[in-house]
Amino acid sequence: MEEEEQVTQENDEFEDEETSRELVVPGEVLTEDVQDFIPGRGTIFNKDKTKIISLHIGLKNINKNYINVIPLRGIYTPQPGDKIIAIVVDKNPVKYKCDINSKDFAQLKPRNTVKRMKSRIGKRNYEREELSTERFDIGDILIVKVLSADRLNKPELTTIGKYLGKKNGGIVISIDPPKIPRLIGRNGSMIKMLKNLTKCNIFVTQNGRIWIKGDNIAYERLLIEAIYKIEREAHTTGLTDRMQLFIENEKKNRGIE
Amino acid sequence: MVLLIKDEYPEKLFQENGKRLDGRDKKELRPIKMEVDILKNADGSAYIEWGNNKIFAAVFGPREVHPHHLSKPDRGVLRVFYRMATYSVFDRKRPAPGRREKEISMIIADCLEPVLFLELYPGTAFEIFIEVIDADGGTRCASTTVASLALADAGIPMKSLVTALAVGKIDGELVVDLSGIEDKAGEADLPIAITWFNDEISLLQFDGDMDLAELDTVLKDAKEAAEKIYEIQVNTLKDKYISIQKNIENEKGGED
Structure with missing residues (x-):
């Protein structure tokens, strides 16, 4: 059974390598230039509209003239269609x-x-x-x-x-919901890499839960470790290359091929 | 046999060289150490060591309210549970929550509420559990400071962090950050909390006597000292993520 993850929305925001990796905390002033910038996601004007302020602990991101803060911790808010x-x-x-x-x-x-079923007219014993x-x-x-x-x-x-x-069989693990876009990667690059290297079926969902099923328990264990590593290092740069190296090294160390 | 030990306060709260009993200057803070994300099962957590105070804070939520009749249909509720350990003070503290604990829980909730967006979470509750392991003056201020850190760590949208500290008057001199003895034997004690969104005062309690001119001076001192504490709060929150990045860079450097 081939499972394709359907979740592609939101991922270009987090994965964008051009995003400045500047950490901000709640209440930190992002800019005082209110003429050129508009508060976007996770930001707010102060009372006099002279400053734009962050609401989360997260990464500052500038998209055209919108200032956004991509949160690093948070809860899942359900959206229709998820x-x-x-x-x-x-x-x-x-x-x-x-x-x-x-x-x-x-x-x-x-x-x-x-x-x-569509109602079948005339078949009363349906x-x-x-x-x-x-x-x-x-x-x-x-x-x-x-x-x-x-x-x-x-x-x-x-x-x-x-x-x-x-779902019958498999393992469900749970990570922080804001880090899900990072696990998917830009256009699904990270998840494709994980699937190819560990030969597991993965179903990633927006509420932070991940369903995993592989042929081999050793591969499943390696994949779970890799996912937790991605969660921990979600705010760092060059994650996909580093994870590929990590999995290849671990495969050699554990003698699974 | 009943052993009676009376609380004895020193007659003078300043040493001969003009320093305070613990060797601090008048506007010097006690050493402060903070950490975040230390409790695994909480949504957000923080720990503070402020002088001899040792305090944990854990944040849960938004989640269902129990008992259900406390929930509000149009907004969320913020509930704070401030508790002191039986061994945290000199005498054994009775473990049941008393008048003092209920009051402090209430004032902490009231002073953190303005920075949260409770109207976005109707019918739910945010819960902050504060455990004072060791107490030595100014636990309500330290608790407020650490609770706002734990809220930020949980990823709850906030307008700003909240910083609190006590200022006061001992032996006729205005001082910053009162310790346990100074709190009891001094003339005036004034806990104050500042929200950095618009620089507003969120808590102001007063005990003792002081004239108006002195009050103005002491509020200015409080803000200067609070800025120092705010810097520590911000660095603590960022360090959690920066240290991970640094570890990776070090590993890379080692490989090359």
């Missing part, structure tokens, strides 16, 4: 309650877990699957898509779609 990994934590006859590593628990309704929450159990790991999410209501999920549904 493919994420959810864990079923509770269920009742009406819905499942899922942990999606966000501030709210998400809900998965049974009608979003069964593919609806058996339609009963809508109930017996499909999944508490503790199951699902790959889901976010149907709707906003600031006030609980996010709603669906398992209908390509690659979605329950």
Whole structure:
């Protein structure tokens, strides 16, 4: 089964090598030149609109005349259309309650877990699957898509779609959500390199959870170590080349080829 | 047998050479050491050693509020739990949270709230747990300082860091950063917290007596001293990432 990661949005911001690697902290003044620059993501004007100030601990990035701060720590905010990994934590006859590593628990309704057939007129004995929450159990790991999410209501999920549904086998690990774009790399360069070198299937999701399945446990272990190394060194430059060297060296040391 | 030990304060709080009892000048701070990201299970954490004070802070959130009736439908809530260890002071401190701890928890929450965007997280709570392991005067200021570091480390959007310190008057002289004895035996004690977004004062408590002219001077001193502490806060937050970059560069240099 070939898994292709669908997550490509946001990655050019983090991966851009031209990004200045200047670290900023909350409250640090990014610029006092308010004529030429506009506050972008993760920034704010001060009260008199004479300075632009950072809101996060992160990396300063200038895109045209927007000043952005790319955060290094933070939480995941669900967006409609995101493919994420959810864990079923509770269920009742009406819905499942899922942990999606966000501030709210998400809900998965049974009608979003069964593919609806087109109604066949004239075939009265057509058996339609009963809508109930017996499909999944508490503790199951699902790959889901976010149907709707906003600031006030609980996010709603669906398992209908390509690659979605329950996963059998494999390992799920979790890293900081803001570092996911770095793991994917520019146009997926990092993830392609990891796949080729470790011969594992990887499914990277926006909420910081990563599903891994390989033929060999030694490769899986190496890959997990590599992912944690990427997380730790996400703010440094030349990461893809360094990781390639790291994996090749480790393969020799561990005698796996 | 009941052993009674009375708290005894020295008569003079200055040495003969004009320095304070611990050898500091009037506007000198105690040695400060900070660290971030030290607790694995917290979203963000920090540790401070300020003189003899040793304090941990851990931040969780945004997450569900328990008990649920405390949640607010239009904004998040900030909850602070300031606790002192039983062995942190001279007498055994009773472990149950008392009046003093509840008050300090409240003032820390009130003075950190203006820098957070609570309206973006309705129905959730940010929780800060502050554990005082060793106490020697000025724990509420040190706790505020370390709590703002832990919030920044957790990646929560903030307008700025918050820096707090105590200033006061001992033996008729205005001094900065009171220690435990100076706090108890001195004339006036004035904890103050500054948010660097627009340079606003976020906390101002006062105990003792002082005239208005002295208050103005002491507030200026406080701001000068707070700038020094702010610099340490910023460097601590950045050092975590800069040290990783430096290690990599050193490894590269070694290979070549």
